[in-house]
Amino acid sequence: MTSQRILLINPTITSHRHARFPLAILSLSAALDGKYSSTIIDGNVDRNFISTAVRAVADGSISAVGVTVMGGPQLLSAIAVSKAIRKQLPTLPIIWGGAFPTVCPDAALNAPYVDYAVRAQGEDTLVELLDALTDCQDETLDSIPGLSWRHSGQIVHNKDRIFSTASLGRMLPYDRLENPQQYLTNTYLGSRTLGYQAALGCRFRCTFCGVATMFRGKMALPTAVRLEQDLGFMRDRFGVNGIQFYDHNFFDREVDMVPLLEVLAKFQLPWWCFARSDALVNLSEASWSLVKKSRLRMAYIGAESPSDWLLHDIRKGTSRDQTLEAIESCRAHGVVPELSFMLAPPQDPEGETEKTFEFIRMIKRLHPATEVMIYIYTPLPRQHDNMKAASARELRDCAGRPVVFPRTADEWAEPQWVDYWCHQDAPWLSERLRRRIVDFTTVLGCRYPTIMDIRASAWGKSALRALASWRYRFQRYDRPWELRVSRKLIRHWDPRVMSL
Numbered sequence: 001m002t003s004q005r006i007l008l009i010n011p012t013i014t015s016h017r018h019a020r021f022p023l024a025i026l027s028l029s030a031a032l033d034g035k036y037s038s039t040i041i042d043g044n045v046d047r048n049f050i051s052t053a054v055r056a057v058a059d060g061s062i063s064a065v066g067v068t069v070m071g072g073p074q075l076l077s078a079i080a081v082s083k084a085i086r087k088q089l090p091t092l093p094i095i096w097g098g099a100f101p102t103v104c105p106d107a108a109l110n111a112p113y114v115d116y117a118v119r120a121q122g123e124d125t126l127v128e129l130l131d132a133l134t135d136c137q138d139e140t141l142d143s144i145p146g147l148s149w150r151h152s153g154q155i156v157h158n159k160d161r162i163f164s165t166a167s168l169g170r171m172l173p174y175d176r177l178e179n180p181q182q183y184l185t186n187t188y189l190g191s192r193t194l195g196y197q198a199a200l201g202c203r204f205r206c207t208f209c210g211v212a213t214m215f216r217g218k219m220a221l222p223t224a225v226r227l228e229q230d231l232g233f234m235r236d237r238f239g240v241n242g243i244q245f246y247d248h249n250f251f252d253r254e255v256d257m258v259p260l261l262e263v264l265a266k267f268q269l270p271w272w273c274f275a276r277s278d279a280l281v282n283l284s285e286a287s288w289s290l291v292k293k294s295r296l297r298m299a300y301i302g303a304e305s306p307s308d309w310l311l312h313d314i315r316k317g318t319s320r321d322q323t324l325e326a327i328e329s330c331r332a333h334g335v336v337p338e339l340s341f342m343l344a345p346p347q348d349p350e351g352e353t354e355k356t357f358e359f360i361r362m363i364k365r366l367h368p369a370t371e372v373m374i375y376i377y378t379p380l381p382r383q384h385d386n387m388k389a390a391s392a393r394e395l396r397d398c399a400g401r402p403v404v405f406p407r408t409a410d411e412w413a414e415p416q417w418v419d420y421w422c423h424q425d426a427p428w429l430s431e432r433l434r435r436r437i438v439d440f441t442t443v444l445g446c447r448y449p450t451i452m453d454i455r456a457s458a459w460g461k462s463a464l465r466a467l468a469s470w471r472y473r474f475q476r477y478d479r480p481w482e483l484r485v486s487r488k489l490i491r492h493w494d495p496r497v498m499s500l
């Protein structure tokens with residue numbers, strides 16, 4: 001092992017209370033083992049993480065800094081920490097990886113405080129990059145797949161890295177975190193809920209999804225032995241009593257899933273996962289009984305839209321009828337379906353939004369326990385540029401002007417683009433539509449308070465339900481000021497804060 005030490009940073013993205021294990025930098029730290037040592041700073045628990053990072057690099061013992069960056073709020077904290085490090089030690093290499101540089105590598109490198117952008121899976125790319133930097137072998141940089149970098153002032157994107165399953169064989173070094181116990185959070189699943197990723201990737205390629213850009217249709221499941229080892233470790237070492245599976249798409253081919261479901265049925269820890277409606281409706285009764293035994297409490301299903309043409313357009317591969325069937329299958333087997341919808345697509349923002357409201361109302365009539373997540377449809381900029389279908393249909397804002405996406409990390413950090421990344425706003429929304437969506441979401445959220453909210457009291461939720469019922473019933477969503485005030489008093493949570 002070289003004596004080189006790498007600093008790995010997870011910039012703040014959420015509150016201390018909602019902090020989950022920073023899996024990206026843990027996974028990188030595990031991959032560096034044997035060659036480089038690493039120090040981890042997590043901005044979700046260290047609220048002064050910028051000062052901590054500056055202190056860590058000040059004595060010159062760090063050879064490079066790796067920063068994980070998701071678009072949205074984390075971009076702001078990633079920029080702040082990178083700028084502070086650059087100021088302290090201008091020659092220290094700063095490497096960005098994660099969802100943001102994967103989708104927007106040019107914007108990441110159009111920033112004076114980023115030297116290298118790593119696209120998609122980062123373990124091997126990081127090791128190869130550090131090897132090249134250690135040996136001062138600048139000429140080998142262009143042979144590192146997955147790397148984007150600057151060469152004589154020009155941005156160069158090396159070829160994509162081939163999908164790797166190596167990380168499925170490594171245990172994550174949780175003990176390298178300061179007090180790992182603090183990452184187990186109290187949720188509706190259990191008082192010590194774990195955020196965990198079992199499988200890698202997703203074999204679908206929905207055009208709007210960052211996962212498709214990262215994995216390009218590749219996926220690999222862990223072995224049952226590995227899953228059992230990890231869950232046993234988590235239960236015995238940390239007292240885990242609930243699991244949120246971060247796998248992009250937990251239910252893959254049924255035949256491959258059965259051994260994993262058998263492991264989960266042994267542990268019987270309440271769990272949550274992402275799932276597709278087509279996979280759920282095709283599950284056999286034998287698998288459903290394993291699901292039930294394993295205590296799956298909620299499945300997050302990307303319903304996206306009630307319009308089959310849009311589902312086809314975004315290459316979702318599911319249909320409106322499958323969404324309804326999946327709700328019924330979940331209901332019949334004691335699982336709460338959590339549906340996410342993408343409103344206001346640029347083709348028909350108002351019409352599709354109203355249609356989706358109607359669909360949600362119908363679902364609530366059929367199965368009131370269904371959880372609903374509402375987002376704005378915000379296509380990925382990179383895919384928009386690259387995909388024929390999308391580029392043929394230029395995006396326009398609500399005044400009819402072409403939408404121009406940011407070209408730098410700093411521009412992406414502006415409030416309207418942070419909202420875009422978080423699926424909260426898009427340039428083609430009129431002020432009226434924006435307000436209508438916020439109002440509908442408020443009325444719906446109060447009429448049907450989420451079971452994920454463990455902070456608001458039962459009486460508080462009943463009060464909200466009663467207050468919102470006339471508005472919901474008569475579809476009077478406009479300006480529900482009384483609900484907003486009550487929500488604050490009752491400390492009611494927005495489900496999007498707890499879900500993903």
Ligand code: B12
Pocket residue numbers: 010013014019020021022023024025027028044065066067068069070071072073095096097098099100103118120121122123125126195197209210211246247248380421422423499500
């Ligand atoms: C956990 C999680 C969160 C956590 C963050 C926890 C943390 N980091 O501390 C929370 C809940 C806070 C969160 C928030 C958001 N998230 Co999030 N999140 C995830 C989730 C479920 C898992 C991420 C993870 O840990 N993966 C496991 C690790 C090992 O993989 P990884 O992060 O991809 O890291 C690998 C590579 O990216 C790369 N890499 C990563 N960092 C670095 C750094 C360096 C230096 C290098 C070299 C490489 C590298 O190497 C790693 C190992 O291969 C993913 C979906 C998924 N399953 O990936 C969505 C996901 C990343 N989130 C996403 C989004 C959009 C968000 C939000 C911005 C918006 C939203 N509506 O969800 C919000 C922000 C909301 C807000 N108001 O704050 C999207 C990103 C999509 C895109 N367009 O690119 C994803 C893909 C979900 C999705 N399908 O849409 N999220």
Ligand code: SF4
Pocket residue numbers: 202203204205206209210211212248249276302316
């Ligand atoms: S939306 Fe879901 S199914 Fe589609 S590519 Fe993304 S993770 Fe996979």
